[in-house]
Amino acid sequence: MSALIPFALSFPARPVRRVLRLAAAAALACASAAAAAQQPQSLPVRQLRAGMYLIQAEVASTEQTRELGLMFRERLAPNHGMLFIFDQPGTQCMWMRNTLIPLSVAFIGDDGAIVNIEDMAPQTENSHCAARPVRYALEMDAGWFAKRGFKAGSKLEGIPGVR
Template sequence: MIKIKTYAFLTGLLALALTTLPAVAQQSQPQRLETITLNAGMHNIRAEVALTPEQRATGLMYRREMAAHEGMLFVFEQAAPQCFWMKNTLLPLSIAFLADDGTVVNIADMKPQTLDSHCSAKPVRYALEMNQGWFAKRGIQTGAKLSGAPFNAPR
């Protein structure tokens, strides 16, 4: 009797694991979003645009690599203090918090797979994540100005 119940339990557990496995695998896949071109002086950036709360929450999670000129632009509905962490993010990143006109408010380096908060120094609508050190290597600091469609749009 115990063997039959154990077998039934294990069979049920296996069936549950097999039905939930695709959902778990899907969650661990990087998202791919529409891209736009931004400019930081002479440097072009191919930025995926995270517009929805779901897209922003997933961000660059599960990426194993990203080209030097690629990044992700997070767009929020209104300016507010923005904070980011690196849960399930495998790449070391730098984040620039940007004012409505593309001016860099502050930049932070973020370690992979941590829950450390990295926040904007003041309310912003935009944040741009790039490979760690991208901004520093190009001399882009607080006060620098990025250009591109989001920063040219009327408010």
């Protein structure tokens, strides 16, 4: 009959429990990390002004925060968005991988003027690019800029480093 005893049960119970606890802790840590990656990260918030409108913009200024952007968000509060600050002016492009809400992005020059605005569909990987080299991009709910009459040439205030 002893040949029918499962292999793991032939070991002392204490080491087996320890291995099971370690495995459970590792699984919990992985699940927590995956959940945390899907939650909005805590980023600095900068108040911007677009005409008479105040915008609360989370600032994504590192490669990691720019890459994550607004992924996994289910909504944005009214007049909230994300300001992307790039290290150097360039033909910046945005995409919507794992982004659940439709967005509009304004590409902004060093003078605070909007260069162009692109509407972006959720969960797509199409590139939406600046019409000329820029250092900044501001993502807001889809249609936010159009509904308020903002277009190329409109100025935004409060962007860090804009002269």
